[in-house]
Structure formats: C-alpha cells, structure tokens
Amino acid sequence: MRVLPDTVVADLLSLDDLLPVVEDAFCRQGRGAVERPERPHFPVGTDTDGQHPAGAGLTMPAYLHDDDHYATKLVSVHEANLPDRAGSGRRHRRPKRRPARTRRW
Numbered sequence: 001m002r003v004l005p006d007t008v009v010a011d012l013l014s015l016d017d018l019l020p021v022v023e024d025a026f027c028r029q030g031r032g033a034v035e036r037p038e039r040p041h042f043p044v045g046t047d048t049d050g051q052h053p054a055g056a057g058l059t060m061p062a063y064l065h066d067d068d069h070y071a072t073k074l075v076s077v078h079e080a081n082l083p084d085r086a087g088s089g090r091r092h093r094r095p096k097r098r099p100a101r102t103r104r105w
Contacts, residue, residue, distance in 0.1 A: 025064060033065040044078070054078060 004012075028034050039060045043053030055078030063070035 028064055035061075035063040035065070037061060044076070055081075 025034070029036070039058050041056050041058045043055075044057050045054035046052065047054045055076065058073075058075040058077065060073040060075065061070070062072075
C-alpha cells in the first residue's frame with residue numbers, strides 16, 4: 001500500500017481533470033450503476049480512561065458498473081489525527097458520544 005500526503009496528491013491531481021470524473025460517478029450513482037455498500041467500521045484501541053475506543057477504522061468500497069477498476073478507501077479516525085479545519089493548529093476535541101443510527105440507502 002502506498003500512502004500519499006495531501007501535498008503529493010495535490011501535485012498529481014488536477015481539479016480540472018478530476019471534477020468531470022467525479023460528476024460522471026455521481027450521475028452513474030443516480031442511475032443505480034454504482035455498488036457502494038454501507039461502510040463497515042470497527043473500534044480501535046481504548047482511550048486513556050479505558051472505557052471507550054481510542055478511534056475507529058472504516059472501509060469504503062465502491063465499484064462503477066462496467067468499469068475496469070474498483071476502489072476501497074481505508075480510513076483511520078483517532079483524536080490525534082483529526083486536522084484542524086480552521087487552520088489554527090489546534091486539534092479537534094473529542095466529539096460527544098451519540099447512539100449509533102442505522103442508515104437506509
């Protein structure tokens with residue numbers, strides 16, 4: 001597996017080239033030509049009080065019908081790897097725990 005930092009991805013992908021591909025994928029999804037199962041997730045580790053998971057692992061598979069390729073996005077979510085979206089350098093606080101909800105597609 002190759003892990004690329006966002007700066008490398010930005011150098012490799014042009015938004016002008018990428019946006020039509022994303023648009024096509026959304027259009028195909030709207031026509032039912034996409035397999036995108038519910039994403040499995042699982043707890044990882046325990047936090048400092050030992051009562052809750054320290055984070056979560058997620059997998060996000062997808063396949064466009066009649067395409068030669070498919071993809072699976074792997075995600076690791078931990079308090080220490082949540083970027084600061086406001087640019088202040090601070091990390092996000094742990095979100096409040098909410099009961100799990102079931103999604104219907």
